[in-house]
Amino acid sequence: MKIFSASKIREADETTISRQGITTGELMERAGTEVFLWLKKRFPDKETVFHVFCGKGNNGGDGLVVARLLHNDNYKVVVDIVEGTGNPSEDFTANFEKLEQNNLACNTNEAYEYKKHKIIFLDAIFGIGLNREVGAEAKEAIQRINNSAVKIISIDVPSGMFMDRKSDIAVHSDMVLTFQFTKLAFYLAGNCNFIKEIKILDIGLDKDFIANEPTQFFLTDRTEAHQRYRPVPAHAHKGTQGHALIIGGSYGKIGAVTLSSKAALKSGCGLVTAYIPKCGYTIVQTAFPEAMVLTGGEEHINTIAFDIEPKAIGIGMGLGQQPETQQAVLEFLKHQKTPMVIDADALNILSYNNEWLNMLPENTILTPHPKELERLMGSWEDDFEKMEKIRAFAKEHKIILVAKDAFTIVACNDRVHINSTGNAGLATGGSGDVLTGIITGLLAQSYSPADAAIFGVYLHGLAADIGVCETSKQAFTASDIINYLGAAYLKIEAEKAQK
Numbered sequence: 001m002k003i004f005s006a007s008k009i010r011e012a013d014e015t016t017i018s019r020q021g022i023t024t025g026e027l028m029e030r031a032g033t034e035v036f037l038w039l040k041k042r043f044p045d046k047e048t049v050f051h052v053f054c055g056k057g058n059n060g061g062d063g064l065v066v067a068r069l070l071h072n073d074n075y076k077v078v079v080d081i082v083e084g085t086g087n088p089s090e091d092f093t094a095n096f097e098k099l100e101q102n103n104l105a106c107n108t109n110e111a112y113e114y115k116k117h118k119i120i121f122l123d124a125i126f127g128i129g130l131n132r133e134v135g136a137e138a139k140e141a142i143q144r145i146n147n148s149a150v151k152i153i154s155i156d157v158p159s160g161m162f163m164d165r166k167s168d169i170a171v172h173s174d175m176v177l178t179f180q181f182t183k184l185a186f187y188l189a190g191n192c193n194f195i196k197e198i199k200i201l202d203i204g205l206d207k208d209f210i211a212n213e214p215t216q217f218f219l220t221d222r223t224e225a226h227q228r229y230r231p232v233p234a235h236a237h238k239g240t241q242g243h244a245l246i247i248g249g250s251y252g253k254i255g256a257v258t259l260s261s262k263a264a265l266k267s268g269c270g271l272v273t274a275y276i277p278k279c280g281y282t283i284v285q286t287a288f289p290e291a292m293v294l295t296g297g298e299e300h301i302n303t304i305a306f307d308i309e310p311k312a313i314g315i316g317m318g319l320g321q322q323p324e325t326q327q328a329v330l331e332f333l334k335h336q337k338t339p340m341v342i343d344a345d346a347l348n349i350l351s352y353n354n355e356w357l358n359m360l361p362e363n364t365i366l367t368p369h370p371k372e373l374e375r376l377m378g379s380w381e382d383d384f385e386k387m388e389k390i391r392a393f394a395k396e397h398k399i400i401l402v403a404k405d406a407f408t409i410v411a412c413n414d415r416v417h418i419n420s421t422g423n424a425g426l427a428t429g430g431s432g433d434v435l436t437g438i439i440t441g442l443l444a445q446s447y448s449p450a451d452a453a454i455f456g457v458y459l460h461g462l463a464a465d466i467g468v469c470e471t472s473k474q475a476f477t478a479s480d481i482i483n484y485l486g487a488a489y490l491k492i493e494a495e496k497a498q499k
């Protein structure tokens with residue numbers, strides 16, 4: 001799904017208004033109606049009290065439409081107009097006048113006579129138009145909302161959240177009902193306390209505009225994942241499904257390379273060879289009998305040489321950083337042409353030798369966690385700068401950067417793909433090793449590097465989303481990601497079959 005900037009969203013609005021021959025007020029009515037219908041379905045009990053906080057811009061206008069529709073449908077509605085939210089917009093004013101015509105009073109400050117659990121706060125103070133720091137009055141309203149113990153639903157965006165820079169204070173929403181497009185700011189680590197759940201409401205913006213307008217940002221949702229997914233051909237055999245080579249491991253870290261190798265095979269490739277130091281030979285052969293094993297070095301890898309022809313290579317998991325290993329990795333990378341995923345210690349070795357980055361074959365995939373990312377490309381001030389640096393870094397070195405985080409980012413071909421699956425259960429040792437294995441396995445199956453990275457990250461998160469429902473987040477382990485890969489594939493198959 002495309003992610004547009006606030007200015008592109010405004011353009012989508014204007015195009016829709018002109019192509020569909022409607023007024024801005026009619027579009028606002030449509031947006032408000034979608035919110036109303038969603039609320040009505042979710043909260044059918046007419047004793048529900050909706051306390052609507054409205055700013056004076058168009059987001060507040062949406063709030064007024066919702067308040068009126070709820071009131072006319074016999075819900076209990078309280079409206080507060082928040083001061084210090086700019087000059088009233090035309091459509092805000094028009095809807096404000098309609099409140100009175102519908103006998104709905106504002107700012108009555110009535111104490112609720114209702115039981116607390118039936119109150120919902122609707123947040124319509126600011127939308128995508130926030131363009132300066134929030135002033136005292138709006139801040140007070142945001143704090144009042146946040147300090148309440150009731151359910152908070154934001155219209156379009158949590159009020160106070162900037163779309164293009166770091167936000168200091170914003171509403172902590174339980175649910176954001178956002179119009180037509182998801183927003184980049186929703187996925188940034190610094191904004192994680194502001195949103196629990198997102199629901200995108202279709203308000204009928206112009207389809208051609210959406211399809212044709214370019215953007216650099218995408219959400220890897222179900223549709224994007226399905227487009228990249230490649231079912232196993234009916235006449236496949238192990239020779240056609242690709243051979244993955246996983247290079248890593250050192251004394252005490254053979255588990256990393258074992259996990260990675262298993263994940264590669266479970267992602268669907270035909271054959272897996274693990275290249276490890278000798279100390280791991282019996283461990284890998286025993287723990288993972290499906291793998292073939294090659295060795296180099298005793299307790300750490302000191303040379304990388306083989307006469308097999310893998311279709312993809314994953315390197316770095318549990319590798320260690322012994323001087324001999326560093327030398328072996330650099331020598332190896334120098335001559336590589338095979339599609340490759342570079343992770344963990346192999347990444348660290350690269351970051352001490354930054355000039356080597358330009359020698360990597362085009363579209364090599366790098367999978368750093370935040371600390372490894374910082375070592376590679378330096379630090380960042382905030383999430384927006386981080387995103388920009390990731391994009392520029394991938395472009396400069398002609399590589400694919402998979403920046404692992406709560407919402408993992410894949411930067412490739414001057415585009416940024418934000419993943420939508422996964423959960424805190426993935427914050428567990430070895431989950432990165434599994435991801436590298438999955439991506440390498442997909443590469444071996446002839447997925448393009450971009451598809452392997454984007455779909456691999458999605459699949460990894462989906463396995464965790466399915467898995468934690470049965471294991472809990474606490475008890476979920478990296479091995480569980482591998483165990484639930486099958487369920488993730490089946491879910492994708494079932495979704496595709498439903499279409």
Ligand SMILES: NC(=O)C1=CN([C@@H]2O[C@H](COP(=O)(O)OP(=O)(O)OC[C@H]3O[C@@H](n4cnc5c(N)ncnc54)[C@H](O)[C@@H]3O)[C@@H](O)[C@H]2O)[C@H](O)CC1
Pocket residue numbers: 009013027028031055056057058059060061062084085086087089125126127128129130131132133134135138155156157179180205
């Ligand atoms: N396609 C859509 O998404 C639609 C969106 N709608 C809604 O419209 C808002 C955007 O409306 P806009 O009037 O541009 O902005 P806001 O309501 O977010 O508020 C801007 C308002 O507030 C002033 N302002 C900005 N920052 C501050 C500040 N820190 N302190 C005080 N005042 C501030 C600014 O000058 C404006 O006056 C979008 O989010 C949707 O909710 C349409 O209704 C339907 C289509």
Ligand SMILES: [K+]
Pocket residue numbers: 059123124125126127154155156157158159
């Ligand atoms: K809002």
